[in-house]
Amino acid sequence: MSEFPTVFVIADSPEAFNELVPAAAALGAKTEAIYVGADEAAARRALALGAGRLHVSPARTGQIFEDHADTLAALVKGSGAALVLMRADKRGRAMAAKLGVKLGAAVVNDVSSIEEGVFGHMAYGGLAQAREKPGSPLVIATVAPGTFKAVEMESGDGAVEKLEFIEPKHPIRLRQSKARQASSADIGKAKRLVGVGRGFSKKEDISLAQKLADAIGAEIACSRPIAEGEQWLERERYIGVSGAMVKPDLYLAAGISGQVQHMVGVKDAKTIVVINKDKNAPIFRFADYGIVGDLYKILPALAKALG
Amino acid sequence: MNIIVCCKVVPEEQDIVVKDDGSIDLSRAAAKISQYDLNAIEAAMNLAGEGGQVTALTAGSPKWLESTKIRKDILSRGPHKLEIIMEPALEGALPDATAALLAPACREIGFDLIICGEGSGDLYAQQTGLLLGEMLDIPAINAVSSIAVENGALVVERELEREQEILEMPLPALVCVSSDINTPKIPTMKAILSAAKKPANVREGGEVKSLSEVVSICAPKAAERKNEIVEGDAEEKVDAFIAMLRKVLQG
Numbered sequence: 001m002s003e004f005p006t007v008f009v010i011a012d013s014p015e016a017f018n019e020l021v022p023a024a025a026a027l028g029a030k031t032e033a034i035y036v037g038a039d040e041a042a043a044r045r046a047l048a049l050g051a052g053r054l055h056v057s058p059a060r061t062g063q064i065f066e067d068h069a070d071t072l073a074a075l076v077k078g079s080g081a082a083l084v085l086m087r088a089d090k091r092g093r094a095m096a097a098k099l100g101v102k103l104g105a106a107v108v109n110d111v112s113s114i115e116e117g118v119f120g121h122m123a124y125g126g127l128a129q130a131r132e133k134p135g136s137p138l139v140i141a142t143v144a145p146g147t148f149k150a151v152e153m154e155s156g157d158g159a160v161e162k163l164e165f166i167e168p169k170h171p172i173r174l175r176q177s178k179a180r181q182a183s184s185a186d187i188g189k190a191k192r193l194v195g196v197g198r199g200f201s202k203k204e205d206i207s208l209a210q211k212l213a214d215a216i217g218a219e220i221a222c223s224r225p226i227a228e229g230e231q232w233l234e235r236e237r238y239i240g241v242s243g244a245m246v247k248p249d250l251y252l253a254a255g256i257s258g259q260v261q262h263m264v265g266v267k268d269a270k271t272i273v274v275i276n277k278d279k280n281a282p283i284f285r286f287a288d289y290g291i292v293g294d295l296y297k298i299l300p301a302l303a304k305a306l307g
Numbered sequence: 308m309n310i311i312v313c314c315k316v317v318p319e320e321q322d323i324v325v326k327d328d329g330s331i332d333l334s335r336a337a338a339k340i341s342q343y344d345l346n347a348i349e350a351a352m353n354l355a356g357e358g359g360q361v362t363a364l365t366a367g368s369p370k371w372l373e374s375t376k377i378r379k380d381i382l383s384r385g386p387h388k389l390e391i392i393m394e395p396a397l398e399g400a401l402p403d404a405t406a407a408l409l410a411p412a413c414r415e416i417g418f419d420l421i422i423c424g425e426g427s428g429d430l431y432a433q434q435t436g437l438l439l440g441e442m443l444d445i446p447a448i449n450a451v452s453s454i455a456v457e458n459g460a461l462v463v464e465r466e467l468e469r470e471q472e473i474l475e476m477p478l479p480a481l482v483c484v485s486s487d488i489n490t491p492k493i494p495t496m497k498a499i500l501s502a503a504k505k506p507a508n509v510r511e512g513g514e515v516k517s518l519s520e521v522v523s524i525c526a527p528k529a530a531e532r533k534n535e536i537v538e539g540d541a542e543e544k545v546d547a548f549i550a551m552l553r554k555v556l557q558g
Contacts, residue, residue: 098437173474288534293537
């Protein structure tokens with residue numbers, strides 16, 4: 001039996017439908033897709049993936065995705081929808097909050113499970129899993145990537161309807177938009193990761209970790225302060241509750257203290273290996289193998305032995 | 308410029324105890340300012356400059372907010388005054404309930420701009436600020452990595468997963484700032500001393516009501532780890548460690 005009568009999925013990129021539409025189809029009796037953007041042809045995949053209908057709100061010059069909130073709210077309102085699914089990215093969260101208030105709907109972010117009306121998501125920096133039961137007739141949920149299985153599909157046929165744009169009361173003007181430089185790193189896919197933390201005293205020293213990574217075929221990852229405070233490494237490389245969540249075969253953490261916000265990002269690593277000079281660092285509790293000692297001495301020895 | 312900066316007082320994660328049944332024990336946790344809100348306070352102080360007025364606004368349970376230490380901690384980071392919404396039912400409250408209490412307080416205090424952190428250190432739902440903006444019916448946006456005022460409008464840079472945007476927002480507005488907008492300064496001794504003299508006002512809270520109900524919060528079972536630790540970095544110790552690692556790599 002379907003848990004929800006009608007489920008809407010909203011996306012600003014056609015690829016997002018690959019995961020969201022099959023998920024909606026599994027949860028609801030009827031799926032309708034909404035696409036905001038310029039590539040209507042690519043968005044048609046939503047139909048092939050199982051959406052009964054595709055609504056399109058075409059991209060508008062000088063305006064952003066979030067400016068379409070009134071347009072989307074007008075469509076969802078009165079449609080009988082019980083659930084709206086979006087990607088748990090920054091735009092998804094912004095839109096979810098706007099729709100939540102406009103439609104009197106409960107919003108749940110970073111949902112990792114939906115079962116019998118109970119939505120699961122992380123709490124306390126990943127230390128705990130919260131289960132929440134929304135009481136409103138409509139629920140807006142943003143879904144953590146990888147929660148549902150993605151299905152690849154490129155095209156599809158079915159009814160496409162253009163939405164009439166409703167001008168927002170307080171439009172936000174887009175002055176400029178530029179694509180972010182794609183990072184060379186995709187730590188989500190790497191089988192082996194070497195994590196760099198505060199134990200490194202300067203940026204140049206990361207080369208020690210890089211040499212080991214090269215020796216064992218690993219990518220470099222890091223803790224939050226290295227990417228955001230020091231900006232020694234790209235943001236895409238940082239692991240943790242507000243960064244990447246990874247599942248490598250091996251995670252070798254060097255000079256990382258092991259705050260829960262970081263460790264939650266590697267909790268599914270098959271093997272965790274730790275190098276830290278502080279015997280009492282919390283990270284040793286998460287270690288399969290570890291050594292208490294100076295990473296400046298140990299990393300070069302490892303690179304030499306394993307290269 | 309009149310700025311309200313919202314900040315949440317949360318339990319120090321390091322002090323949270325996970326009990327054997329997976330339940331979470333906060334009774335021994337110290338109070339701290341949610342780390343992402345430190346960026347919000349810093350951003351407010353930087354934008355306000357000399358002439359601006361910055362009011363810190365916090366909502367939570369008396370358990371965290373009755374302490375003069377935490378109040379002084381907030382004020383020592385620069386805000387000119389502190390407004391406190393204190394309600395026992397705010398302990399563990401969901402974002403919509405908190406935002407609904409913040410909204411009328413913001414209206415009463417008055418503002419040109421509200422600054423929030425990207426998410427709280429405890430729930431990290433990343434919703435409260437955005438909901439608050441929508442409830443106040445003002446333009447609101449998240450992921451803001453820089454703020455400036457130009458000709459009476461707000462110009463913000465926004466760092467998204469796949470793109471960067473430069474946006475112009477009419478005031479009054481609300482922004483949720485990301486943690487890379489600045490590096491929060493550590494309060495000086497002078498700032499700590501002067502914090503004691505700044506006004507802190509406790510406000511009537513009101514009903515704490517959410518559309519959702521928390522069914523449970525518990526720690527998932529952590530994976531069993533082998534915990535084989537070598538102590539010391541003398542050559543033979545490192546060799547023993549290399550032997551372990553070799554085994555792992557051969558998998």
